[in-house]
Amino acid sequence: MAEIDLDRDGFMRTLIRELSGTLEDVVGLEDASGFISIVGTKIGESIGQSYRNALSVEKLSRGQVAAVLVDLKRRIEGEFYIIEESDDRIVLGNKACPFGDKVLGRPSMCMMTSNVFGSIAAENLGYAKVELERTIAAGHQECRVVVHLKHDEAAREEDGREYFGSQG
Numbered sequence: 001m002a003e004i005d006l007d008r009d010g011f012m013r014t015l016i017r018e019l020s021g022t023l024e025d026v027v028g029l030e031d032a033s034g035f036i037s038i039v040g041t042k043i044g045e046s047i048g049q050s051y052r053n054a055l056s057v058e059k060l061s062r063g064q065v066a067a068v069l070v071d072l073k074r075r076i077e078g079e080f081y082i083i084e085e086s087d088d089r090i091v092l093g094n095k096a097c098p099f100g101d102k103v104l105g106r107p108s109m110c111m112m113t114s115n116v117f118g119s120i121a122a123e124n125l126g127y128a129k130v131e132l133e134r135t136i137a138a139g140h141q142e143c144r145v146v147v148h149l150k151h152d153e154a155a156r157e158e159d160g161r162e163y164f165g166s167q168g
Contacts, residue, residue, distance in 0.1 A: 017102040020109050032108040037161070040115025047072055048120040060124040062149065066090045069117055069147070073098060080143075088150050090121070094136070094143035103137045110135050110143075111161075117147055118163035127151045131160035 023032035051068045052060060060068060066085050069092060073080040079095040097103045103110070114130040121128035129148040134140040148155035151162075 013099050013102040016099065016109065017106055020106045024106070024108055029108055033111045036108050036111040037115045040112040041119045041163075043112070044116035044119030045123065047116060048123050051120075052124075060120075062087070062090070062125060065121050065124050068120060072116070073113075080145075083144070088148065088152075088154065090147040090149065092117075092143075092145045092147070094145070097136045097143070103135075104139070105137065107135065107137045110137050113143075113145065114161050115163075117145065118161060121147050121149065122163035122165040124165070125149055126165045128163045129155045129158065129160045130163070131158045 020032060020036060023035055026032075027035075048060070048068070051064075051072075052058065055064065057064070062085070066082055069090070070080045070082060073094070076098040077096065077100075078098040080092050081094070082090065083093050084091040099106075099109055110132050114132060118128045118130040121130075127149065129151075131146040131148065133144040133146055135143050146158070146160070148158065148160070
């Protein structure tokens with residue numbers, strides 16, 4: 001058989017890249033990001049529940065949320081790390097996107113990170129606003145993601161997407 005660079009992981013990354021690109025071309029970046037956000041939120045809810053079950057807790061603490069965000073990205077071959085963690089926010093850096101080079105020029109794909117992080121943080125801590133300060137998709141060397149944890153003036157002044165946890 002022919003020697004070509006094709007495996008399941010590469011195929012899936014390319015599939016997601018082409019789907020997001022088609023959405024961006026057909027409905028525009030904002031709407032494409034919205035559609036990808038819906039998927040990211042569902043994935044975030046599922047992953048968050050898996051971690052709560054594994055840790056036998058009803059809600060994750062702030063420290064656990066920060067650790068989960070790094071761990072889940074590590075499991076899918078991202079290289080996220082904590083830059084800062086406080087009561088107000090969790091700041092993360094990232095040296096490698098789980099989508100690899102397939103993310104380049106596809107900023108809508110970053111909504112997966114925003115929504116997975118936002119839904120996990122909000123469901124466990126009540127509120128999150130995710131600010132994608134820098135992204136590999138936009139051509140930066142590394143990502144810088146700020147997860148604001150307080151619905152206060154500082155968070156309101158920043159660009160980003162807000163997430164609210166369910167009551168109860």
